[in-house]
Amino acid sequence: MMGWPEPWRDAVKEESAMIGKILLTLAVIAVAYLMVRRDSESKLDTAKSAPVKIAASGQKKSPVPTLHDDLRTASYLFLFFMVVVGAALYYYRWQDDHQLITVRLFSADQAVPASYEVYKYQLAERSFTTVDGRVITVAGSDRMEVIGLHD
Numbered sequence: 001m002m003g004w005p006e007p008w009r010d011a012v013k014e015e016s017a018m019i020g021k022i023l024l025t026l027a028v029i030a031v032a033y034l035m036v037r038r039d040s041e042s043k044l045d046t047a048k049s050a051p052v053k054i055a056a057s058g059q060k061k062s063p064v065p066t067l068h069d070d071l072r073t074a075s076y077l078f079l080f081f082m083v084v085v086g087a088a089l090y091y092y093r094w095q096d097d098h099q100l101i102t103v104r105l106f107s108a109d110q111a112v113p114a115s116y117e118v119y120k121y122q123l124a125e126r127s128f129t130t131v132d133g134r135v136i137t138v139a140g141s142d143r144m145e146v147i148g149l150h151d
Contacts (some may be wrong), residue, residue: 022035034074037070100117108141
């Protein structure tokens with residue numbers, strides 16, 4: 001028996017590919033930024049030796065941010081970006097799963113089809129759970145029509 005392709009699997013593949021492209025772009029931007037920053041620091045060091053400032057607490061502070069500071073900032077920005085993207089993807093998946101669709105069952109012995117309201121995530125291949133909690137299993141002789149399912 002040949003199975004039908006499931007549209008949510010295609011959507012997951014597309015989202016994964018897009019996230020990978022975004023992460024690759026961000027990584028290239030971060031590396032380029034760090035390289036430009038390192039080059040500008042090396043030019044400053046060769047041109048003149050910057051005096052070391054002493055803070056009120058007695059610790060020495062460098063006037064120019066170091067590569068360590070840049071990496072820390074980049075890692076915090078990356079972490080923030082990943083949390084925001086993860087939350088957005090979770091929200092959009094939840095919103096899509098909780099979309100109400102109408103399922104109509106056509107039976108050979110009934111003239112009028114039975115109509116049910118179903119959340120999208122509760123729709124399976126041959127069964128579904130309605131909004132009010134009833135579990136419906138579709139017989140092999142019945143025809144199921146799904147209304148409101150968008151790609």
